[in-house]
Amino acid sequence: MREARRxxxxxxxxxxxxxxxDAWRAAYAVTGRRALADDVAADAFERxxxxxxRFDERRPFRPWLQRIVAxxxxxxxxxxxxxxxxxxxxxxxxxxxxRGGDRSLLASVADLxxxxxxxxxxxxxxxxxxxxxxxxxxxxxxxxxxxxxRALEELRESLEVEHVE
Amino acid sequence: MSSELERRLDDLLLxxxxxxxxxxxxxxxxxxxxxxxxxxxxxxxxxVVAALVAAALALLALxxxxxxxxxxxxxxxxxxxxxxxxxxxxLPGGTAGIAAVVNGRLxxxxxxxxxxxxxxxxxxxxxxxxxxxxxxxxxxxxxxKPDGRRAWSHPxxxxxxxxxxxxxxxxxxxxxxxxxxxxxxxxxxNGTHDAAIDRSVRAVRPSWRADSLAFAYVxxxxxxxxxxxxxxxxxxxxxxxxxxxxxxxxxxxxxxxxLDGRTIVVGKTxxxxxxxxxxxxxxxxxxxxxxxxxxxxxxxxxxxxVSFVASGSTFAAVVGGEEPRVVAGTTxxxxxxxxxxxxxxxxxxxxx
Numbered sequence: 001m002r003e004a005r006r007x008x009x010x011x012x013x014x015x016x017x018x019x020x021x022d023a024w025r026a027a028y029a030v031t032g033r034r035a036l037a038d039d040v041a042a043d044a045f046e047r048x049x050x051x052x053x054r055f056d057e058r059r060p061f062r063p064w065l066q067r068i069v070a071x072x073x074x075x076x077x078x079x080x081x082x083x084x085x086x087x088x089x090x091x092x093x094x095x096x097x098x099r100g101g102d103r104s105l106l107a108s109v110a111d112l113x114x115x116x117x118x119x120x121x122x123x124x125x126x127x128x129x130x131x132x133x134x135x136x137x138x139x140x141x142x143x144x145x146x147x148x149x150r151a152l153e154e155l156r157e158s159l160e161v162e163h164v165e
Numbered sequence: 166m167s168s169e170l171e172r173r174l175d176d177l178l179l180x181x182x183x184x185x186x187x188x189x190x191x192x193x194x195x196x197x198x199x200x201x202x203x204x205x206x207x208x209x210x211x212x213v214v215a216a217l218v219a220a221a222l223a224l225l226a227l228x229x230x231x232x233x234x235x236x237x238x239x240x241x242x243x244x245x246x247x248x249x250x251x252x253x254x255x256l257p258g259g260t261a262g263i264a265a266v267v268n269g270r271l272x273x274x275x276x277x278x279x280x281x282x283x284x285x286x287x288x289x290x291x292x293x294x295x296x297x298x299x300x301x302x303x304x305x306x307x308x309x310k311p312d313g314r315r316a317w318s319h320p321x322x323x324x325x326x327x328x329x330x331x332x333x334x335x336x337x338x339x340x341x342x343x344x345x346x347x348x349x350x351x352x353x354x355n356g357t358h359d360a361a362i363d364r365s366v367r368a369v370r371p372s373w374r375a376d377s378l379a380f381a382y383v384x385x386x387x388x389x390x391x392x393x394x395x396x397x398x399x400x401x402x403x404x405x406x407x408x409x410x411x412x413x414x415x416x417x418x419x420x421x422x423x424l425d426g427r428t429i430v431v432g433k434t435x436x437x438x439x440x441x442x443x444x445x446x447x448x449x450x451x452x453x454x455x456x457x458x459x460x461x462x463x464x465x466x467x468x469x470x471v472s473f474v475a476s477g478s479t480f481a482a483v484v485g486g487e488e489p490r491v492v493a494g495t496t497x498x499x500x501x502x503x504x505x506x507x508x509x510x511x512x513x514x515x516x517x
Binding site: 004007009012013016017020021022024025026028029034035037038041042045046047048049050052075076105106109120121123124125126127152155156159 | 170171173174175177178180181182183184185188189191192193195196197198199200294296310311312
């Protein structure tokens, strides 16, 4: 980290490779689309590296980067929703093309509303606490907990229905 | 069930697909370029000096404005610096992409690289954040995703000659050449609510005000007109020359710049250039000018350059040839890119 902050390209590239896949996957989990995930993750790294000189190296890099990813994804999705009057012109990938694993969980998360989806991804995918999520999204902690609770309930019902079917 | 669900959710990201390798390589290159940008932190003394210089410049600008208003000051161009050559595309912070029409072919470049190239279009404009590009294809206005997928298509009743997407993304103003005249129309960003605004205009790209509540265009008589979207009213711009060839609202505030040959009008200020100008555009709070041949102060790239505009460290470039391509960018905020290569209009609009 120290070398990267000093402008060492090899150290910065190593930092990128260590975190790129997780950042991209978080972007994908929030946006549900490859093209948007590409833009969001690349944009997040660009912003993070541009601000690396001001980053406090005593703090962990990953949560800071993931916060940038989450905010960038929200910006893009909100702009897109606003542009298309609350109806996305292109729906999120109905069946995310994840390879391996349980298809239904990620697909169920993708079906959540944007507000619920992002708190789920930040809480479980990224590992933030509700307090950290509240700070990242500029929301009261109670709102974050409420959205998490409702999202879990919705996911549970969704998965139970699939199980019955 | 909840604890089992939460345990599975902890591994949620492991279920996501892998990013494509080439996407990662492009992202790495972009990130490393960002790393190279020096962070300038002016010291307090430097800030004081800068403030004094800025105040002096403001006074000079006021005096110059007064002189210009009186017709005693002429706009001139400084020496054109030679540039080392085409550079890798670096799109500025806050700018999501560039759309350019070169020789009737569309090039769309977004932050992650080229997305669309070679599509025959009559005009094009990017939406905010480069989420969509609106293009004139045949006799339709079409909104495309940067990856080429069509979002919507609307019959325009003629060839779309110019397009301007509002800064808030909610509306598009465009000019259509019908059998007998040029018609100014607006349409919502989702392809609905198309309406004719003025059935006799000139083929000049409308310019949206920063608040997206109004836009300027050029009426058939050559005077600049501002259309208020909320009140659905039109008003001729006071002091408008009779042969306006460009209109450009500032990216912030309500300042409107007009160009008529050598004459530039901004509010009550009227200036006259020594040479004929073919384009104006705001770069931040400054007005950039383009002369015939694409020579704009202060950057010039040798080679088959057909289009660029520059001001300070901000510019973008498009080269001609068999395949149009964008070759250079900037680390600043590109507001507008305008040029006139060998008499053929080329324009690229970068979204702030």
